Amino acid sequence: MDFDLSEDQIMMRDSAREFADKRLKDIAEELDAKATMPDELLAETGELGYFGLLAPDQYGGLEVDMLSYALVIEEIARKCAGLAITLSVHNSLTIGAIATYGTDENKEKFLPKLATGEFIGAYSLSEPDSGTDAGSLKTTAIADGDHYILNGTKNWVSTAKWAKVFVVFVLTNPEAGSKGISCLVVEPETEGMSLGVPEKKMGLKCSDTRDISFLDAKVPKANLLGEEHNGFKIALSLLDNGRIGVASQALGIAQEAFNEALSYSKERKQFGRPICDFQAIQFKLADMAMRIDCARLMTYRAAVLKDTDGRYSKEISMAKLYASETANYVANQALQIHGGYGYVKEYPVERYFRDARVTEIYEGTSEAQRIVISRDLLKD
Ligand SMILES: Cc1cc2nc3c(=O)[nH]c(=O)nc-3n(C[C@H](O)[C@H](O)[C@H](O)COP(=O)(O)OP(=O)(O)OC[C@H]3O[C@@H](n4cnc5c(N)ncnc54)[C@H](O)[C@@H]3O)c2cc1C
Known part of the structure; x- marks a missing residue:
């Protein structure tokens, strides 16, 4: 399987990264404190086309491939996991439902407005x-x-x-x-x-x-x-689609928590040396990076399978399970690397730790993913 990103995929990833860095990074803490998102932010997100990522082109959507979709959700989750899940539910579950199962009338009525973000799903x-x-x-x-x-x-x-x-x-x-x-x-x-x-x-x-x-x-x-x-069958098939979004969201949280921990470990000095000089911290960083890499490969594989093979239920359950457990593991280790400063709101790892938790619960708990995976293994 080829994981080299195409020019279009790189462009999607980079423009989402730019949006996340320029627009979300500085307000994420405030959005968390106020427990809401301003309408202007949702409108701006719509103008960039992110509410129409999975909407068919004929209804005004971007209709991107699943790997591009995963890349965008991951980048947005790096700075604001709340906006990432809003986009994921909207695209993979709501647009996915209407585009796949709706009548022409339903599609005409709802998809153009969902694609621009005028309607949120x-x-x-x-x-x-x-x-x-x-x-x-x-x-x-x-x-x-x-x-x-x-x-x-x-x-x-x-x-x-x-x-x-x-x-x-x-x-x-x-x-x-x-x-x-x-x-x-x-x-x-x-x-x-x-x-x-x-x-x-x-x-x-x-x-x-x-x-x-x-x-x-x-x-x-x-x-x-x-x-x-x-x-019921529709609900389950849509959840497979949704899990690509949740795995990507978990990946974004994990990556950002890792980045924060890496840079903090170079700045924080104890015993006259940066804490990254201690092997205990180095080994934590190595394990975190390895798990993120693995979660990324699994998520990209499931996204590519969805577009090429169509059968990806076991693979996306594995990716969602592994990426969400990785997000929790990495956020926990990142907090540990920050010591007491990780336990207060001065650094964003406290938020990543809280945001990561639900990725193991919604769109099928970790236990439910293990049920899906083991059923597939035992089906013959
Ligand atoms: C922030 C948030 C947003 C959400 N958004 C949505 C949404 O937009 N739409 C929506 O429909 N739902 C949504 N959910 C609901 C979410 O999908 C459910 O919380 C989840 O499916 C688990 O259901 P439950 O909370 O009732 O837990 P339960 O099903 O009661 O499970 C409790 C525990 O028992 C375990 N368990 C249950 N059955 C088994 C079994 N057979 N074998 C082994 N272990 C088992 C579970 O894994 C879990 O650990 C959201 C939840 C949260 C927290």
């Missing part, structure tokens, strides 16, 4: 009693003429505050369990739909996360994505 599978066991969700959508009537509560919806398009998984046949799940596009103006309050999170604070509830909310049948009752 959310993906709503989880519920208070249905997380890893996503097939046990309870929100119902009962057919009534040309509409479904939705009742229930979804939780942990990333980007809900800004979203104009929610891809929501509901039970259209409650007796059939996971075989009765369908996937709908829901707009926030829908009567009977309401947003909860923002979650007070440990990290990724500038990305919005909250519940959404439905009380006799009427959604047109025309908003069905894919076939009725086929929603």
